[in-house]
Amino acid sequence: MYKWQKLGRVFNPEEITRGTWMKEYAQAPSVVIFEKFVRVYFCCRPLPDEKGQYVSYMAYVDLHRNNLFEILEISEEPVLKLGELGTFDEFGTYPTSVIKVEEDIRVYYGSFARCESVPFNAAIGVAKSEDNGKTFWRLGPGPILSYSPDEPFVLGSPKIRKFGDTWYIWYCAGKKWVNVNGSKQPVYKIRMAESTDGLNWKKQGKDILENVLEENECQASADVIFANGKYHMFFSYRYNVDFKTKGRGYRIGYAHSTDLKNWIREDRKAGMEISSDGGWDSESVSYAHLFRMDDRIYMLYQGNQMGKTGFGLAILEGDLY
Amino acid sequence: MKWRKLGKIFDPTEHKLPNNCEAFAQSPQALVFEDFVRIYFTTRAQEANGKYLGHISFVDLNSDFNTVLRVADKTVIPLGELGSFDEHGIFPMNVIRKNKQVYGYTSGLSRRVSVPLETSIGLAISDDDGLTYKKYGSGPILTSSLYEPFLVCDAFVAYMENLYHMWYIYGIKWIKNAEIDGAPSRVYKIAHAVSIDGISWEKEGRLLISDKLGPEECQALPTVIKLKSRYHMFFCYRQAIGFRSYRDRGYRIGYAYSDDLENWTRDDENVGIDVSEGDWDSEMMCYPHVFNFRDKTYLLYNGNEFGKYGFGIAVLEQN
Numbered sequence: 055m056y057k058w059q060k061l062g063r064v065f066n067p068e069e070i071t072r073g074t075w076m077k078e079y080a081q082a083p084s085v086v087i088f089e090k091f092v093r094v095y096f097c098c099r100p101l102p103d104e105k106g107q108y109v110s111y112m113a114y115v116d117l118h119r120n121n122l123f124e125i126l127e128i129s130e131e132p133v134l135k136l137g138e139l140g141t142f143d144e145f146g147t148y149p150t151s152v153i154k155v156e157e158d159i160r161v162y163y164g165s166f167a168r169c170e171s172v173p174f175n176a177a178i179g180v181a182k183s184e185d186n187g188k189t190f191w192r193l194g195p196g197p198i199l200s201y202s203p204d205e206p207f208v209l210g211s212p213k214i215r216k217f218g219d220t221w222y223i224w225y226c227a228g229k230k231w232v233n234v235n236g237s238k239q240p241v242y243k244i245r246m247a248e249s250t251d252g253l254n255w256k257k258q259g260k261d262i263l264e265n266v267l268e269e270n271e272c273q274a275s276a277d278v279i280f281a282n283g284k285y286h287m288f289f290s291y292r293y294n295v296d297f298k299t300k301g302r303g304y305r306i307g308y309a310h311s312t313d314l315k316n317w318i319r320e321d322r323k324a325g326m327e328i329s330s331d332g333g334w335d336s337e338s339v340s341y342a343h344l345f346r347m348d349d350r351i352y353m354l355y356q357g358n359q360m361g362k363t364g365f366g367l368a369i370l371e372g373d374l375y
Numbered sequence: 376m377k378w379r380k381l382g383k384i385f386d387p388t389e390h391k392l393p394n395n396c397e398a399f400a401q402s403p404q405a406l407v408f409e410d411f412v413r414i415y416f417t418t419r420a421q422e423a424n425g426k427y428l429g430h431i432s433f434v435d436l437n438s439d440f441n442t443v444l445r446v447a448d449k450t451v452i453p454l455g456e457l458g459s460f461d462e463h464g465i466f467p468m469n470v471i472r473k474n475k476q477v478y479g480y481t482s483g484l485s486r487r488v489s490v491p492l493e494t495s496i497g498l499a500i501s502d503d504d505g506l507t508y509k510k511y512g513s514g515p516i517l518t519s520s521l522y523e524p525f526l527v528c529d530a531f532v533a534y535m536e537n538l539y540h541m542w543y544i545y546g547i548k549w550i551k552n553a554e555i556d557g558a559p560s561r562v563y564k565i566a567h568a569v570s571i572d573g574i575s576w577e578k579e580g581r582l583l584i585s586d587k588l589g590p591e592e593c594q595a596l597p598t599v600i601k602l603k604s605r606y607h608m609f610f611c612y613r614q615a616i617g618f619r620s621y622r623d624r625g626y627r628i629g630y631a632y633s634d635d636l637e638n639w640t641r642d643d644e645n646v647g648i649d650v651s652e653g654d655w656d657s658e659m660m661c662y663p664h665v666f667n668f669r670d671k672t673y674l675l676y677n678g679n680e681f682g683k684y685g686f687g688i689a690v691l692e693q694n
Contacts, residue, residue: 139559140490140549141524167493170486172458175493177519196524201495203512207458231458238457253521 056308056325058353058368063334064123065115066364067098072128074100075111081361082149082211082275082341083354086159086187091116091126092347093187094354095133095161096365097148109136110146110166114187119347122367134161134181134190142167142177142197149275149341151214152187159183160252161190162223164210165197172231172238176210177201178223180253199225199247199255207231208240211274211341214252217285221252222314224262224276224287232270234295241294244273246314263289263309263319270294273307278314279344281351281374285311288324288353290340298359304340306355326353326368334363341365376607376630376647377693378674383655384440386685387418393449394430395420401429401682402467402596402662403675406477406505411435411444412668413505414675415451415479416686417466428454429464429484433505438669440688452479452499452508460485460495460515467596467662470505471532471573477501478573479508480541482528483515490549490559494528495519496541498574517543517568517576525549526563529596531664532573535606536636539570542583542597542608550591550615562615565594584610584631585641591615594629600665600672602694606633609646609663609674626661628676648674648689655679656687 067080076098086093095114102108111132118124134150137143146166153160160182167175177197181190199209208228215222226242243261265271276289287309293302308324309317329336335357342355351370357363387400396418406413413435419427431452435445452468455461461483469480479499484492495515499508518527526546533540543566550560565584568576586592597610608631614624630646631639650657656678664675672691678684 137524138548139551140487140493140526140546140561142519144489168488169458170488171462175458175485180521194521194524196519196521198521200520201460201514201518203498203514203516206455206460206512206514228458230456233457240458 055323056374057371058326059371060329060335061367061369062123063357063364063366064117064354065094065096065125066334068363070128072113072130075132076113077101079110079360079362080113080364081110081356082151082343083356083365084150084152084343085345085354086152086154087345087347088119091119092122094365095150095152096361097146097150107168108146110148111136112147112150112161112163112190129188133188134163134192137165137192138195141195142175142200143179144168145174147179149211151212153214153216154187155216159187160214162198162212162214164212172240176208178209178212178225193253198253199223202257204259205245205257208242210242211276213275213277215278216252217280217314219250221249222278223247223249223255224278226272226274232294237295239295240272241270242272242274244276244289258315262317263307266307266319266321267291267293272297275341277343279346279351279374281346283312284374285314286344286374287311287317288326288342288344290342292338292340300337303338304360306339306342326355334358335366376645376691378648378689379692380648380651380687380689381440383678383685383687384436385414385416385434385443387416388684390434390443390446392418392432393447393451394418394428394432396430396432397421399681399683400432400685401677402664403677403686404467404469404664405666405668405673405675406470406472407666407668408504411437412440414686415468415470415505416682417464417468426486427464429466430454431465431468431479431481447506449507451506452481452510455483455485456513458485459483459513460493460518461497462486463492467529468499469531471534473573475502477505477508478532480530480532482530490561494526496527496530496543511574516574517541517578519545520578522580523566523578526561531596531598533599535601539573540599540636541568541570541576542566542599543568544595544597560615561593562591563593563595565597565610583639584608584629587612587629587641587643588614593618595626596662596664598663598665600667602672604634606636607665608632608639609665611661611663613661622658625659626681628660628663647693655684662686
């Protein structure tokens, strides 16, 4: 089992003042490492509207590279605008995954469109930055990864990586909607697609991980990092319904692969557990993002209530193997 | 072109239809048999909340199109499961024979909150000569993409020049609260995709047909046929706003031709058919579908009220 040393909560949106667009939630952290700081992108929300509905915006916080608990800057405005009327991302650009390849910074993001029979649908978009990651512009008004015969709805939680000349995206794809007493919850599984340019994607077309909790287990946010000749995946999984009940919410799972196609799931090795102190990450942990900096491996992750009170940082003792 | 109208040939209110459907027979599309023609259309069932569900049904007509031989008596293709792209209706379905099967290209509807609906194109396959169809997966085969953000629908598929061709439409924008009746209005245009197997499609990624009414012209339901060496496309077009209320803003049949399946010349003046004063198609004509049957070329279409009281047919007299 990996040993993660929890360093604490890095960012709590409820403690800062940044206007009505950033009141709560700091979800799905992902980083771009600069010379003097680490820019952490995340998704935040204004308070819900009178119907209890949310929108979600992309934001960033810059952390001092030599002290990741020192905040240097927080974005003044959403770094990516919401989509136009009727588009797939009209009500949210969430969650996000940012990548820097040479001078090219791109964000791949999930989305919210509001539906009548179910609460939402989602597809995956892409946007690009031309000011070093301070703002992003859509490459087009539609999604870059959308539905297909065996991926009918809810394409979300993209995680983008480039290994060699190939771009990889891990994402979740909806299988069905479960209706329990009028509360509708999607079942989704982790899938993968690959690309030579990050724009035209070829879906692998299969669920990558076996289920552990139940057939309706929900799997999301699969972040993959290469170390010691292997690919290591940290993902999130939970029960389909009643996931706000303690013990049924998101946990961080682990799988490994040597070829990026076949994965062996070994959750017991993940090593990232909820805290027992009753604090911000004592009920659930999810949406892990791994990065290597100065020869150490770090994990950013969100805590209770899907990151409602922010995200924290952990550092790996030793290496991934 | 010169078309001779044969009149209205089917009124859905005169027949019992499956799925508790009562009116509307929209977007008629033909599957030709040796001595009759099966015509699919979309009809409607009203839900308790007053909204409609669109169901595919069919009628078999004799070779003179003046006798109803059969009306579908059971579900032709079920609507999608909760949350699916075709949960709230299929409108329309285009059919093409492939070996011993029939491929049905469906336009699925699902309801949205900020706009009335979203659509995508699905595939369903029949092994019983078109009586019933099974879906090829629960998701769509053609949907939104980076430059085609929403409202992908109205597929028409034909096998030409050793390829499957699909002409379809996609939305380019929603106009907020512009419609006189209050709901957002959409603008859509005709596009083209090709496929080797009729299942996996490659979008061409450009608009095909020049606008006649300006950038907010809505172009819908393309249908293409080859006569001699030329390809002929019929479609319908209208203004984005006010089309329900004003006769001169409603749907008309448009026309374009091509000699290479790439470059299309719009030539509405030569469409050869228009609304008829005082008749069932006096105010609008929409949802055209062309097909060949027994050495003749026919045009199916809807008239007033978007086909609430059925569809009619015309025969090509002069090309």
